Amino acid sequence: MSGQGGEYALSAEFLSALGDVPVATDPAVVKRKSRDFYWYSPLLKVILDGLYATCIVTPCTVEDVLTVARASRQTGTYLTARGGGTGNYGQAVPLKGGAVIDMSSLNQLLWVRDGVARVQAGMNMLAMDRALNRHGYELRMFPSTKRTATIGGFVCGGSGGIGSVTWGGLRCLGNVLAAQIVSMENEPGIVELRGQETRIINHAYGTTGLVTELEVPVAPRTDWQDIAVAFPTLNEAAVFARSLAMQTGIDKKLVSVADDGLVPFFAPLRDKVPAGHSVVMLMIAPSGVSSAIDLAEAAGGIHVYQASTREAEDDPGRVPLYELTWNHTTLQVLKKDRGYTYLQAGFPPRNTVALVNEIAALFPEGEMMTHLEFIFMDGEMSCAGLPVIRFTTPERLNEIIRLCEERGIMIANPHVYTIEDGGAHRVVSPALAADKRRFDPDGLLNPGKMRSFEEA
Ligand SMILES: Cc1cc2nc3c(=O)[nH]c(=O)nc-3n(C[C@H](O)[C@H](O)[C@H](O)COP(=O)(O)OP(=O)(O)OC[C@H]3O[C@@H](n4cnc5c(N)ncnc54)[C@H](O)[C@@H]3O)c2cc1C
Missing domain, CATH: 3.30.43.10 (Uridine Diphospho-n-acetylenolpyruvylglucosamine Reductase, domain 2)
Incomplete structure (x- = not known):
């Protein structure tokens, strides 16, 4: 190759x-x-x-x-x-x-009405959010890379992010409403995919079509508040985070947990969180702030930080809390020490915190730092773990994956480059191959990324 x-x-x-x-x-x-x-x-x-x-x-x-x-x-x-x-x-x-x-020059917001936006796929997500704000709306879900990512890259490459605690993953029904693609058939043409058909392009790495426009649901503009709460132990932090994530009366966009080992890598928080404490990072609507803080304090938390998300985002000298979460947590560590890497783990919705504690206890001091993102999926609250791991050898990394999987934790392996190997089941899919054959029969789009097609 x-x-x-x-x-x-x-x-x-x-x-x-x-x-x-x-x-x-x-x-x-x-x-x-x-x-x-x-x-x-x-x-x-x-x-x-x-x-x-x-x-x-x-x-x-x-x-x-x-x-x-x-x-x-x-x-x-x-x-x-x-x-x-x-x-x-x-x-x-x-x-x-x-x-x-x-694709980044296809960057226009085309229309917004009745809680739906149609946008060109190369539009930067921060620019899209700002454009939506002018219509009284905002993005319902975005990756922590909002400042640099495009909406097309998010749908074709991402999985979820800020907003997933309420709206689930990108793949959940209703999160992508339509997509216009340019196909690579004998005579390339424009194809409109609607509803479930958009699964063809979702997380397909651009192997099934060049996405030119997308239609996504949007939410009313909200002045989200960044809130951080410190807890003496990871267990207390995770129990509170799960409980808050499940409060249906509190409007929230982010519920994220980082253990005490990660806090020193977080510039906006490291001087505020007491030594040895884990931290829960939240984005809460103004209407829910006092309820969230009451719940945190009743759970033994210390309210250490609050700021408007948008003000932090608009100031190049500041960091909105979401840039300490999702895969930015790993980035904050890598900026200081390239000896680390990470995994992507899916915890089940039952016994979630017990499993988080069990996994954390498996590894010697310094090998793994715990990081969780709460996600509402299929009617239940579960969480994704993006643990930051001190890299030693490929064999040890595989051993860590095995130890997690043995305990019922699903690993989406971020150390492989094909769609299938990075997925939960790691099997070739005839359905995926059929989509590819339909829209790119000669395999010209992003070759080498879809085993289902190449192996067929
Ligand atoms: C620090 C950091 C934090 C991250 N946080 C998150 C997160 O919170 N949630 C999450 O899901 N991911 C996250 N990611 C992964 C990545 O940011 C997201 O997948 C992001 O949305 C990708 O957008 P992009 O425009 O940069 O896409 P790119 O990296 O440019 O592309 C991603 C994939 O989509 C394809 N593609 C891009 N545009 C098109 C198009 N118009 N038509 C067809 N195919 C296309 C590309 O070929 C590629 O396979 C993170 C990554 C980093 C480095």
């Missing part, structure tokens, strides 16, 4: 078929836009370092995307879509060279 050293030379025929769609071939730009955050994984770093495209094409309109798709079909040139490039598993890394198609 290699996209390096000019092995995949830029085809003159492809370039000429692009017409006036902008193309960049400057090696520095090409290399930068061929990478994502795969380096979180020491295993993926070894495999993916040095893989890059031969050029970056930047369509500005849906018609441009069609032109790129036709040029790709005519010349057999691979295409890998890119939004903000914040994916974690090499999702946007072109394994076999070809062109990266940078």
Whole structure:
């Protein structure tokens, strides 16, 4: 596998078929836009370092995307879509060279009405939120990378985030209402997917179509309050967090737990949280703030921090609490120490806190730091763990995965680059392969990422 050293030379025929769609071939730009955050994984770093495209094409309109798709079909040139490039598993890394198609210039909010927004897929999520705010709305769900990610990259590469404590994961029915894609059929065309059909593109890494527009539900604009509460033990923090997450009368957007080992990596909190304490980070609507604080104090918590999320977000010198949560927790640690990595764990909705404690107790001091995100899924409150792990060897990482799975915790492995291996079941899926055959029969989109298609 290699996209390096000019092995995949830029085809003159492809370039000429692009017409006036902008193309960049400057090696520095090409290399930068061929990478994502795969380096979180020491295993993926070894495999993916040095893989890059031969050029970056930047369509500005849906018609441009069609032109790129036709040029790709005519010349057999691979295409890998890119939004903000914040994916974690090499999702946007072109394994076999070809062109990266940078979707970020398709960046317009098209309309908002009755709690639904239609948007171009390359729109940055912070810009989208700000545009929605002007209509009295906001994003219902966003990744902690809101400042840099695009809505298309989130739907095609992400899984959930801030908002999931109320709205569940991206895959939950109703979280993506429609998608317009440019297909890679014999004659590339525009296809509108509605409702359940959008599953074809959700977390499919752009292997089943180039997403040009999305329709998503939006929520009334709220002045969310960042709140942090410190607890003497991880158990107390997790018990409170779960109890708060389940309060139906409190409007909330984020319920996140970090153990005492992580607190020193959190600049806005480290001087406020007493030594040795774990912290619960919340985003609560103004109407729920006093109830949330009462509940926290009754559970033995110390209310250590409060600020408006939006004010922190608007000030480049400050950090909204959500940038300490989800996969930003790992980033805060990696900024100081590249010796760490992470896992993605799904805890069951029953015995959740007991299992969290059991897992935390399995590992020697310093090997694993506990980080939880509460998520409302299928009518029950469960949580995702994104433990930060001191990396030693691949064998030990696999052993940690085994120890978790033996206890009924599902691991979505972030150290692999195919859709299937990163999923819960790690099996090839005939349904996924059929979607791919329908919209990209020649396998030109993001090759190497879908085993179900390649192995068939
Ligand atoms: C610090 C950090 C924190 C994160 N937090 C979260 C989080 O809270 N929740 C979460 O779910 N993820 C999270 N992630 C992962 C990542 O940020 C999200 O998946 C993000 O939404 C990706 O958006 P992007 O625009 O950067 O996508 P990219 O990385 O550019 O692309 C992601 C995938 O989608 C494909 N793609 C992009 N745009 C299109 C398009 N228009 N059409 C077809 N395919 C497309 C790409 O080919 C790639 O396979 C985090 C990552 C980091 C590094």
